[in-house]
Amino acid sequence: MKAIRLKAPGGTDQLEYIELATPTIAVGEVLIRVKAISVNPIDVKTRAGQGLYGMIKIQNPLIIGWDISGEVVETRSESFTVGDQVFGMINFPGHGKSYAEYVAAPASQLALKPATVSHDEAAAATLTALTVWQALVEKAQVNAGQNVLVHAAAGGVGHLAVQLAKHLGAHVTGTSSGANKEFILSLGADKHIDYHRYDWTNSLNEFDFVLDTIGGDNLDRSVDVVRKGGMVISISTGISNETAEKAKQKGVNAFFMLVQSNGDDMQQVASLLESGALRVHVFKSFPFSEMAAAHHQVESGRTVGKVVVTV
Protein backbone atom coordinates (compact mmCIF):
# COMPACT_ATOMS: atom_id res chain seq x y z
CA MET A 1 0.00 0.00 0.00
CA LYS A 2 0.99 3.64 -0.37
CA ALA A 3 1.76 5.58 2.80
CA ILE A 4 3.45 8.84 3.72
CA ARG A 5 6.41 8.63 6.04
CA LEU A 6 7.79 11.52 8.05
CA LYS A 7 11.54 11.24 7.38
CA ALA A 8 12.60 13.81 9.96
CA PRO A 9 11.00 16.82 11.68
CA GLY A 10 10.83 19.80 9.33
CA GLY A 11 9.00 21.15 6.31
CA THR A 12 6.64 19.37 3.94
CA ASP A 13 9.70 18.06 2.02
CA GLN A 14 10.05 15.59 4.91
CA LEU A 15 6.78 13.88 3.90
CA GLU A 16 7.89 10.95 1.72
CA TYR A 17 5.59 8.61 -0.27
CA ILE A 18 6.61 4.98 0.34
CA GLU A 19 5.32 1.45 -0.31
CA LEU A 20 4.50 -0.49 2.87
CA ALA A 21 2.99 -3.89 3.58
CA THR A 22 -0.72 -3.65 4.37
CA PRO A 23 -1.01 -3.66 8.20
CA THR A 24 -2.02 -6.84 10.00
CA ILE A 25 -4.74 -6.50 12.62
CA ALA A 26 -4.77 -7.65 16.24
CA VAL A 27 -7.76 -8.94 18.21
CA GLY A 28 -10.20 -6.06 18.70
CA GLU A 29 -9.03 -4.25 15.58
CA VAL A 30 -10.39 -3.73 12.07
CA LEU A 31 -8.55 -2.99 8.83
CA ILE A 32 -9.89 0.11 7.11
CA ARG A 33 -9.50 0.97 3.43
CA VAL A 34 -9.12 4.73 3.91
CA LYS A 35 -11.28 7.00 1.76
CA ALA A 36 -10.53 10.34 3.41
CA ILE A 37 -8.09 11.80 5.92
CA SER A 38 -8.48 15.14 7.64
CA VAL A 39 -5.46 17.34 8.31
CA ASN A 40 -5.29 19.25 11.59
CA PRO A 41 -2.89 21.80 13.07
CA ILE A 42 -1.50 18.94 15.22
CA ASP A 43 -0.40 17.16 12.02
CA VAL A 44 1.52 20.27 10.97
CA LYS A 45 3.02 20.83 14.42
CA THR A 46 4.09 17.18 14.70
CA ARG A 47 5.59 17.24 11.20
CA ALA A 48 7.62 20.28 12.27
CA GLY A 49 8.96 18.50 15.38
CA GLN A 50 6.48 19.93 17.89
CA GLY A 51 3.05 18.61 18.86
CA LEU A 52 3.24 14.85 19.39
CA TYR A 53 6.63 14.45 17.69
CA GLY A 54 8.56 13.81 20.91
CA MET A 55 6.09 11.09 21.90
CA ILE A 56 6.20 9.14 18.63
CA LYS A 57 9.60 9.93 17.11
CA ILE A 58 11.00 6.46 17.90
CA GLN A 59 8.44 4.83 15.57
CA ASN A 60 9.87 3.57 12.30
CA PRO A 61 8.42 4.22 9.83
CA LEU A 62 6.79 7.23 11.44
CA ILE A 63 3.38 7.74 9.81
CA ILE A 64 1.50 10.75 11.16
CA GLY A 65 -2.23 11.50 10.79
CA TRP A 66 -5.14 10.50 13.02
CA ASP A 67 -8.47 11.35 11.36
CA ILE A 68 -9.93 8.88 8.91
CA SER A 69 -13.11 7.69 7.27
CA GLY A 70 -13.27 4.54 5.18
CA GLU A 71 -14.51 0.98 4.70
CA VAL A 72 -13.87 -2.06 6.88
CA VAL A 73 -12.15 -4.72 4.72
CA GLU A 74 -11.11 -7.15 7.47
CA THR A 75 -12.17 -7.52 11.08
CA ARG A 76 -11.12 -9.17 14.33
CA SER A 77 -13.86 -7.45 16.31
CA GLU A 78 -17.54 -8.26 16.75
CA SER A 79 -18.40 -4.57 16.64
CA PHE A 80 -18.02 -4.17 12.85
CA THR A 81 -18.39 -6.33 9.76
CA VAL A 82 -16.65 -6.21 6.40
CA GLY A 83 -18.23 -3.50 4.25
CA ASP A 84 -19.12 -1.19 7.17
CA GLN A 85 -18.37 2.48 6.51
CA VAL A 86 -16.64 3.83 9.62
CA PHE A 87 -14.86 6.93 10.88
CA GLY A 88 -12.72 7.83 13.87
CA MET A 89 -9.63 9.43 15.35
CA ILE A 90 -7.03 6.68 15.67
CA ASN A 91 -4.73 6.27 18.69
CA PHE A 92 -4.67 9.90 19.75
CA PRO A 93 -2.47 10.93 21.43
CA GLY A 94 -0.10 8.33 19.95
CA HIS A 95 0.95 6.79 16.65
CA GLY A 96 -2.11 7.15 14.40
CA LYS A 97 -0.44 5.86 11.17
CA SER A 98 -3.30 7.37 9.17
CA TYR A 99 -1.49 8.84 6.14
CA ALA A 100 -1.93 5.51 4.36
CA GLU A 101 -4.25 3.58 2.08
CA TYR A 102 -5.02 1.08 4.87
CA VAL A 103 -5.13 1.65 8.62
CA ALA A 104 -5.39 -0.93 11.43
CA ALA A 105 -7.67 0.63 14.04
CA PRO A 106 -9.09 -0.44 17.40
CA ALA A 107 -12.83 -1.02 16.91
CA SER A 108 -13.31 0.76 20.26
CA GLN A 109 -12.27 4.05 18.63
CA LEU A 110 -14.70 3.96 15.69
CA ALA A 111 -18.32 4.64 14.84
CA LEU A 112 -20.44 3.85 11.79
CA LYS A 113 -20.46 6.75 9.36
CA PRO A 114 -23.98 8.10 8.82
CA ALA A 115 -25.07 7.41 5.24
CA THR A 116 -26.04 11.07 4.80
CA VAL A 117 -22.48 12.22 5.42
CA SER A 118 -19.65 11.88 2.86
CA HIS A 119 -16.29 10.31 3.73
CA ASP A 120 -14.72 13.78 3.42
CA GLU A 121 -17.16 15.25 5.91
CA ALA A 122 -16.87 12.28 8.25
CA ALA A 123 -13.06 12.39 8.32
CA ALA A 124 -13.31 16.10 9.10
CA ALA A 125 -15.62 15.39 12.05
CA THR A 126 -13.27 13.21 14.08
CA LEU A 127 -10.52 15.05 16.04
CA THR A 128 -12.35 18.38 15.86
CA ALA A 129 -15.77 16.94 16.73
CA LEU A 130 -14.39 14.80 19.56
CA THR A 131 -12.63 17.89 20.92
CA VAL A 132 -15.81 19.94 21.07
CA TRP A 133 -17.82 17.02 22.48
CA GLN A 134 -15.27 16.31 25.20
CA ALA A 135 -14.84 20.03 26.04
CA LEU A 136 -18.42 21.34 25.89
CA VAL A 137 -20.39 18.28 27.02
CA GLU A 138 -18.06 16.19 29.17
CA LYS A 139 -15.93 18.89 30.83
CA ALA A 140 -17.94 22.13 30.75
CA GLN A 141 -21.44 20.58 30.73
CA VAL A 142 -22.70 23.56 28.76
CA ASN A 143 -26.43 23.92 29.15
CA ALA A 144 -29.38 26.00 28.04
CA GLY A 145 -29.18 29.72 28.66
CA GLN A 146 -25.45 29.83 29.30
CA ASN A 147 -23.29 32.47 27.66
CA VAL A 148 -20.53 30.78 25.64
CA LEU A 149 -17.57 32.36 23.83
CA VAL A 150 -15.83 30.36 21.08
CA HIS A 151 -12.51 31.69 19.82
CA ALA A 152 -11.47 31.01 16.21
CA ALA A 153 -15.09 30.17 15.50
CA ALA A 154 -14.40 29.89 11.75
CA GLY A 155 -11.76 27.19 12.23
CA GLY A 156 -11.99 23.41 12.29
CA VAL A 157 -12.74 23.18 16.00
CA GLY A 158 -14.54 26.50 16.35
CA HIS A 159 -17.15 25.99 13.63
CA LEU A 160 -18.27 22.77 15.28
CA ALA A 161 -18.09 24.28 18.79
CA VAL A 162 -20.50 27.05 17.77
CA GLN A 163 -22.98 24.49 16.44
CA LEU A 164 -22.72 22.18 19.44
CA ALA A 165 -23.09 25.04 21.93
CA LYS A 166 -26.22 26.20 20.07
CA HIS A 167 -27.54 22.64 20.04
CA LEU A 168 -27.07 22.59 23.83
CA GLY A 169 -29.16 25.75 24.10
CA ALA A 170 -26.43 28.27 24.88
CA HIS A 171 -26.18 31.87 23.72
CA VAL A 172 -23.06 31.77 21.52
CA THR A 173 -20.52 34.40 20.57
CA GLY A 174 -17.81 33.53 18.04
CA THR A 175 -14.61 35.38 17.21
CA SER A 176 -12.86 35.68 13.84
CA SER A 177 -11.67 38.36 11.47
CA GLY A 178 -14.41 40.46 9.85
CA ALA A 179 -14.09 38.38 6.67
CA ASN A 180 -15.62 35.34 8.39
CA LYS A 181 -18.45 37.10 10.25
CA GLU A 182 -21.23 35.88 7.94
CA PHE A 183 -19.92 32.32 8.01
CA ILE A 184 -20.00 32.29 11.83
CA LEU A 185 -23.49 33.75 11.99
CA SER A 186 -24.61 31.16 9.42
CA LEU A 187 -23.54 28.44 11.88
CA GLY A 188 -26.12 29.79 14.34
CA ALA A 189 -23.92 32.05 16.47
CA ASP A 190 -25.92 34.80 18.16
CA LYS A 191 -23.08 37.29 18.08
CA HIS A 192 -19.81 37.83 16.26
CA ILE A 193 -16.69 39.58 17.51
CA ASP A 194 -13.96 40.74 15.14
CA TYR A 195 -10.83 40.06 17.18
CA HIS A 196 -8.92 42.76 15.29
CA ARG A 197 -11.25 45.39 16.81
CA TYR A 198 -12.27 43.76 20.08
CA ASP A 199 -12.08 45.78 23.28
CA TRP A 200 -11.92 42.99 25.85
CA THR A 201 -12.85 45.33 28.66
CA ASN A 202 -16.38 45.57 27.19
CA SER A 203 -17.06 41.94 28.09
CA LEU A 204 -15.68 41.58 31.61
CA ASN A 205 -17.39 38.71 33.48
CA GLU A 206 -19.85 38.21 30.62
CA PHE A 207 -19.39 34.53 29.85
CA ASP A 208 -20.06 31.25 31.66
CA PHE A 209 -17.67 29.32 29.43
CA VAL A 210 -14.89 30.14 26.97
CA LEU A 211 -13.29 27.70 24.53
CA ASP A 212 -9.84 29.13 23.88
CA THR A 213 -8.23 27.85 20.70
CA ILE A 214 -5.53 30.53 20.49
CA GLY A 215 -3.52 30.56 23.75
CA GLY A 216 -1.13 33.17 25.16
CA ASP A 217 -2.62 36.62 25.67
CA ASN A 218 -5.95 35.44 24.22
CA LEU A 219 -6.17 32.82 26.96
CA ASP A 220 -5.22 35.32 29.66
CA ARG A 221 -7.91 37.76 28.44
CA SER A 222 -10.41 34.91 28.34
CA VAL A 223 -10.13 34.64 32.12
CA ASP A 224 -11.14 38.31 32.35
CA VAL A 225 -14.35 37.79 30.38
CA VAL A 226 -15.53 34.72 32.32
CA ARG A 227 -17.66 35.25 35.41
CA LYS A 228 -16.59 33.99 38.83
CA GLY A 229 -17.39 30.27 38.96
CA GLY A 230 -17.15 29.97 35.16
CA MET A 231 -14.77 27.87 33.09
CA VAL A 232 -12.08 28.40 30.44
CA ILE A 233 -10.79 25.42 28.49
CA SER A 234 -7.58 25.98 26.59
CA ILE A 235 -6.82 23.56 23.76
CA SER A 236 -4.05 25.41 21.96
CA THR A 237 -1.40 25.88 24.62
CA GLY A 238 -0.88 25.13 28.28
CA ILE A 239 -1.73 27.76 30.87
CA SER A 240 1.06 29.99 32.17
CA ASN A 241 1.58 30.23 35.92
CA GLU A 242 0.45 33.86 35.82
CA THR A 243 -2.82 33.07 34.05
CA ALA A 244 -3.44 30.07 36.30
CA GLU A 245 -2.93 32.26 39.37
CA LYS A 246 -5.21 34.97 37.97
CA ALA A 247 -7.94 32.38 37.32
CA LYS A 248 -7.55 30.96 40.82
CA GLN A 249 -7.84 34.39 42.42
CA LYS A 250 -10.98 35.09 40.40
CA GLY A 251 -12.59 31.70 41.08
CA VAL A 252 -12.46 30.62 37.42
CA ASN A 253 -11.76 27.00 36.53
CA ALA A 254 -9.17 27.31 33.73
CA PHE A 255 -7.33 24.29 32.37
CA PHE A 256 -5.76 22.69 29.29
CA MET A 257 -7.51 19.75 27.67
CA LEU A 258 -6.14 17.19 25.21
CA VAL A 259 -8.65 15.24 23.13
CA GLN A 260 -8.62 11.42 23.45
CA SER A 261 -9.69 8.70 21.00
CA ASN A 262 -13.04 7.30 22.15
CA GLY A 263 -15.59 5.20 20.24
CA ASP A 264 -18.51 6.06 22.56
CA ASP A 265 -17.89 9.75 21.93
CA MET A 266 -17.58 9.03 18.19
CA GLN A 267 -21.07 7.53 18.31
CA GLN A 268 -22.38 10.73 19.89
CA VAL A 269 -20.73 12.64 17.05
CA ALA A 270 -22.28 10.28 14.49
CA SER A 271 -25.75 10.95 15.98
CA LEU A 272 -25.20 14.71 15.86
CA LEU A 273 -24.10 14.48 12.21
CA GLU A 274 -27.04 12.25 11.33
CA SER A 275 -29.59 14.59 12.94
CA GLY A 276 -28.03 17.61 11.25
CA ALA A 277 -27.18 19.26 14.58
CA LEU A 278 -23.55 19.29 13.39
CA ARG A 279 -22.61 20.08 9.80
CA VAL A 280 -19.00 20.03 8.67
CA HIS A 281 -17.73 22.70 6.34
CA VAL A 282 -15.02 21.21 4.09
CA PHE A 283 -12.94 24.18 2.98
CA LYS A 284 -10.85 22.23 0.49
CA SER A 285 -10.23 18.63 -0.46
CA PHE A 286 -6.81 17.62 -1.82
CA PRO A 287 -5.80 14.35 -3.52
CA PHE A 288 -3.46 12.01 -1.57
CA SER A 289 -0.62 13.03 -3.89
CA GLU A 290 -0.93 16.62 -2.58
CA MET A 291 -0.53 16.13 1.15
CA ALA A 292 2.10 18.89 1.21
CA ALA A 293 -0.42 21.38 -0.20
CA ALA A 294 -2.94 20.31 2.44
CA HIS A 295 -0.31 21.00 5.12
CA HIS A 296 0.43 24.41 3.64
CA GLN A 297 -3.27 25.30 3.77
CA VAL A 298 -3.61 24.29 7.44
CA GLU A 299 -0.33 26.02 8.25
CA SER A 300 -1.69 29.29 6.82
CA GLY A 301 -3.97 29.61 9.87
CA ARG A 302 -6.71 30.97 7.58
CA THR A 303 -8.73 27.82 6.94
CA VAL A 304 -12.49 28.18 7.22
CA GLY A 305 -13.80 24.81 8.43
CA LYS A 306 -11.67 21.78 7.54
CA VAL A 307 -9.01 20.56 5.15
CA VAL A 308 -9.40 17.01 3.84
CA VAL A 309 -7.28 14.63 1.76
CA THR A 310 -9.03 11.99 -0.34
CA VAL A 311 -7.35 8.61 -0.79
Ligand SMILES: NC(=O)c1ccc[n+]([C@@H]2O[C@H](COP(=O)([O-])OP(=O)(O)OC[C@H]3O[C@@H](n4cnc5c(N)ncnc54)[C@H](OP(=O)(O)O)[C@@H]3O)[C@@H](O)[C@H]2O)c1
Ligand atom coordinates in the same frame (compact mmCIF):
# COMPACT_ATOMS: atom_id res chain seq x y z
N1 LIG B 1 -5.87 20.15 22.84
C1 LIG B 1 -6.60 19.51 21.94
O1 LIG B 1 -7.10 18.42 22.18
C2 LIG B 1 -6.83 20.14 20.58
C3 LIG B 1 -7.76 19.60 19.71
C4 LIG B 1 -7.99 20.23 18.49
C5 LIG B 1 -7.29 21.38 18.15
N2 LIG B 1 -6.37 21.86 19.02
C6 LIG B 1 -5.64 23.12 18.71
O2 LIG B 1 -6.60 24.16 18.64
C7 LIG B 1 -6.15 25.15 17.72
C8 LIG B 1 -7.26 25.44 16.70
O3 LIG B 1 -7.43 24.29 15.89
P1 LIG B 1 -8.32 24.37 14.56
O4 LIG B 1 -8.29 23.03 13.92
O5 LIG B 1 -9.62 24.99 14.86
O6 LIG B 1 -7.43 25.41 13.71
P2 LIG B 1 -7.71 26.04 12.29
O7 LIG B 1 -8.88 25.39 11.64
O8 LIG B 1 -6.43 26.06 11.54
O9 LIG B 1 -8.09 27.57 12.64
C9 LIG B 1 -8.16 28.47 11.59
C10 LIG B 1 -9.05 29.63 11.98
O10 LIG B 1 -8.46 30.37 13.05
C11 LIG B 1 -8.96 31.70 12.97
N3 LIG B 1 -8.09 32.57 13.75
C12 LIG B 1 -6.75 32.74 13.64
N4 LIG B 1 -6.31 33.60 14.58
C13 LIG B 1 -7.39 33.98 15.31
C14 LIG B 1 -7.61 34.85 16.44
N5 LIG B 1 -6.59 35.52 17.01
N6 LIG B 1 -8.86 34.96 16.94
C15 LIG B 1 -9.89 34.30 16.38
N7 LIG B 1 -9.77 33.48 15.29
C16 LIG B 1 -8.54 33.33 14.78
C17 LIG B 1 -8.95 31.98 11.48
O11 LIG B 1 -9.99 32.91 11.23
P3 LIG B 1 -9.61 34.34 10.57
O12 LIG B 1 -8.97 34.00 9.24
O13 LIG B 1 -10.92 35.02 10.47
O14 LIG B 1 -8.63 34.99 11.50
C18 LIG B 1 -9.25 30.60 10.85
O15 LIG B 1 -10.56 30.47 10.38
C19 LIG B 1 -4.83 24.61 17.13
O16 LIG B 1 -3.76 25.15 17.85
C20 LIG B 1 -4.93 23.12 17.37
O17 LIG B 1 -3.67 22.48 17.43
C21 LIG B 1 -6.12 21.27 20.21
